[in-house]
Structure formats: structure tokens, C-alpha cells
Amino acid sequence: MSTSAFVQIRRDLHQIPEPGFQEVKTQRYILDYLNSLPQERMQIKTWRTGVLVRVSGTNPQRTIAWRTDMDGLPIYEETSYPFRSLHEGYMHACGHDMHMAIALGLLTHFVHHPISDDLLFVFQPAEEGPGGAEPMMQSEEFAAWRPDCIFALHIAPEYPVGHIATKPGILFANTSELFVDLLGKGGHAAFPHKTNDMVVAASHLVTQLQSVVARNIDPLDSAVITIGKIVGGTKQNIIAEKGRLEGTIRTFSMESMIRVKGRIEALVKGIEAGFECSAEIDYGCGYCQVYNEESLTEAFMEWVQDACPDITLIHCSEAMTGEDFGYFLSEIPGFLFWLGVNTPFGLHHAKIEPNEEAIDVAIRTVSRYFVYLSSQPIKA
Numbered sequence: 001m002s003t004s005a006f007v008q009i010r011r012d013l014h015q016i017p018e019p020g021f022q023e024v025k026t027q028r029y030i031l032d033y034l035n036s037l038p039q040e041r042m043q044i045k046t047w048r049t050g051v052l053v054r055v056s057g058t059n060p061q062r063t064i065a066w067r068t069d070m071d072g073l074p075i076y077e078e079t080s081y082p083f084r085s086l087h088e089g090y091m092h093a094c095g096h097d098m099h100m101a102i103a104l105g106l107l108t109h110f111v112h113h114p115i116s117d118d119l120l121f122v123f124q125p126a127e128e129g130p131g132g133a134e135p136m137m138q139s140e141e142f143a144a145w146r147p148d149c150i151f152a153l154h155i156a157p158e159y160p161v162g163h164i165a166t167k168p169g170i171l172f173a174n175t176s177e178l179f180v181d182l183l184g185k186g187g188h189a190a191f192p193h194k195t196n197d198m199v200v201a202a203s204h205l206v207t208q209l210q211s212v213v214a215r216n217i218d219p220l221d222s223a224v225i226t227i228g229k230i231v232g233g234t235k236q237n238i239i240a241e242k243g244r245l246e247g248t249i250r251t252f253s254m255e256s257m258i259r260v261k262g263r264i265e266a267l268v269k270g271i272e273a274g275f276e277c278s279a280e281i282d283y284g285c286g287y288c289q290v291y292n293e294e295s296l297t298e299a300f301m302e303w304v305q306d307a308c309p310d311i312t313l314i315h316c317s318e319a320m321t322g323e324d325f326g327y328f329l330s331e332i333p334g335f336l337f338w339l340g341v342n343t344p345f346g347l348h349h350a351k352i353e354p355n356e357e358a359i360d361v362a363i364r365t366v367s368r369y370f371v372y373l374s375s376q377p378i379k380a
């Protein structure tokens with residue numbers, strides 16, 4: 001199959017972004033594509049809206065896994081693409097369409113050119129939330145095919161095509177979603193003294209939250225609190241009875257995560273007292289850090305340096321991004337790397353247009369890496 005076929009696959013998938021655990025059309029698309037391939041070496045299972053595909057090797061000593069995420073984001077697309085999202089209000093703005101096309105490209109390559117080891121392709125739902133990796137790992141379907149090592153990539157808008165960036169050890173942060181619901185007393189805009197205004201309370205809370213990272217976390221450690229959504233009120237002359245903040249917390253250490261949550265809880269109590277309202281905190285889903293297994297990552301970086309003259313390797317720093325791929329890495333050795341896609345708009349931006357040439361770069365590099373890895377003795 002030619003490279004442009006996987007660009008077309010990416011475009012097809014780009015048009016049908018779906019929220020976590022609702023990737024029904026995406027799963028159907030993947031299954032239909034798999035049906036078009038020679039079946040002899042493949043075993044296929046579904047798990048919820050995910051797909052697991054085992055490609056048998058010629059003389060397997062181990063199982064090497066490749067994981068892609070599948071879900072889209074609630075964003076109104078603003079790209080210049082003729083193949084824009086057909087699902088209004090949803091967009092593949094985090095590159096999962098690129099990731100899936102790359103995974104299908106790799107899978108197709110190995111169906112036609114098997115290596116000695118078995119391969120497992122993991123199409124995992126709900127990376128953006130509520131998190132598909134952890135329950136998928138606990139599933140019977142995954143357990144029956146549990147791999148010996150696992151790898152993944154994530155597109156990186158800031159790096160040129162042909163650049164790969166990673167590092168041993170921690171690459172992405174621990175995350176926790178954050179939802180705060182405030183309940184006060186609504187009323188007429190002209191009589192604020194008879195109400196408890198939750199727009200004002202929510203505004204104070206957003207401002208106070210800015211002090212947590214600045215004043216409660218060791219400056220040599222890192223943490224982020226982002227409030228990405230604030231909801232409150234119904235009309236310009238009605239005082240809002242309810243307010244809601246939706247955000248996310250990122251930390252490198254679990255100690256900082258506990259500290260941040262403790263401070264948020266204290267500030268929310270202060271808001272309850274100060275604004276005579278009640279509040280509820282919900283931490284939604286949380287992901288553990290992405291920790292790249294040191295020896296495999298170092299060996300991969302050396303291999304890229306020595307064997308891939310077409311690739312520029314970047315030794316990057318860790319980032320405050322989250323990824324539930326961290327759950328796989330908490331039990332199975334492997335790593336994640338950034339793949340340069342050279343676009344001025346960042347991840348989660350309505351205008352992001354990753355350079356599709358990166359699809360071929362990734363298929364070429366990872367397929368060569370798996371051939372290399374499969375030729376290496378298994379370490380005791």
C-alpha cells in the first residue's frame with residue numbers, strides 16, 4: 001500500500017472525531033480496513049470501542065506492542081482543510097487521527113513483511129478522558145495478549161518533520177481533572193444584597209487558584225492548574241445561582257499533586273465561607289506520569305542516532321502534558337516519543353494542521369526499529 005493511502009486514512013478519520021468511549025464509527029472504520037488486509041497472520045479482538053490486533057511473527061520470542069489513541073476533542077474546527085470534521089463541535093485536534101493512520105501503516109507493513117516476534121497493535125479509546133488505558137489493561141482481552149514491551153508516539157507541532165524527541169525517565173506529568181460546582185442564591189440584577197452571586201464567587205476562585213502554584217509549590221518542582229472552562233448564569237440581568245469551573249491539574253511528583261489538591265480544597269472552603277454558598281469538588285479522571293523505561297529509551301535514542309540519518313534526534317525536556325499511556329508504561333517496559341509535525345498552532349487548537357509527511361516518517365522509522373528490536377537478544 002502506498003504512503004498516500006495512509007494520508008487518505010488520516011483524512012477519513014479526521015472527518016469522524018468522536019468523544020472517549022463513543023468511538024463507534026472510528027472502530028468500524030478500523031475494523032473495515034483490517035478486513036481488507038490478508039487475514040492469515042492477524043487475530044482481531046474488540047474491547048469496548050477499542051481494537052486489539054495481534055500479528056503473528058515467524059519465530060516469536062516476545063510480543064512487541066504499538067499503541068495509538070482514538071478519540072477526538074470538543075472543539076469547533078477552524079482549519080483550512082477540505083476534509084474538515086463532519087461531527088460539528090468535535091475535532092481531531094490532538095493528532096489521534098495521525099496516530100491511528102501511523103498505527104494502521106505499521107500494521108499493514110508487518111502483515112505483509114512479518115518479523116520474527118509477534119506484534120500487538122493497541123487501538124485505545126478515551127485518551128482525552130475518562131481514560132481508556134487503565135481499564136483496557138485490566139481487561140481479559142488485553143491480559144490474554146499482554147505484550148513484553150510497548151511503544152507509542154505523540155505528534156509535536158513545534159518540531160519540524162523528520163525530528164523525533166524523547167528522553168529516558170519522566171516525559172509527561174501526573175494529571176487530575178478538576179470540577180468545582182458552586183451553589184448560591186440567584187435573583188434580580190438590581191438587588192445583589194438579596195443573593196449570593198456565583199459568577200462573582202467563581203471569578204474569585206479562579207483568581208485565588210493562581211496563587212497555589214505560585215505560592216505553595218517549590219519553585220524547583222513544577223505544577224500547573226488550568227481552568228479551561230467556566231460556566232455560570234443565564235442572562236445579563238439575572239444573578240447566577242450556580243457556577244462551575246472545569247480544569248486540570250498537572251504535577252511531576254505525587255507529593256505536589258496531593259499538596260495542590262489540599263490547597264484547592266482549602267480555597268474552596270474559603271469561598272464557601274466568604275460567599276455564603278456551598279461547593280463540591282470532583283477530581284474526574286487522573287493519569288499517572290509517562291515514565292520512559294531508561295535502558296530501552298537510551299538504546300532507541302542511540303539506534304536513531306546511528307541508523308537513521310534521515311532523522312534528527314532531540315533530547316527533549318519533560319512536559320506538563322498528560323497521557324494515559326503512562327498506565328501501560330507503569331507495568332510494561334517501553335517509551336513514548338514526540339514526532340515532529342511542524343505546524344504553528346499547538347495541540348488542542350482549532351487551527352492545528354499537522355504536516356502529513358510525518359506519517360511516512362513515523363511508519364518508516366518505527367518499522368525499522370521493530371525489525372532492529374526483534375533482532376536483539378531478550379534481556380534476562
Ligand SMILES: CC(=O)N[C@@H](CCC[C@H](N)C(=O)O)C(=O)O
Pocket residue numbers: 094127128129154175176177247248249285287320321322323324347
Ligand atoms: C496529549 C494530551 O494532550 N493529553 C491530554 C490528556 C488529558 C487528560 C485529562 N482529560 C485532563 O485534562 O487532565 C492533556 O490535556 O494533556
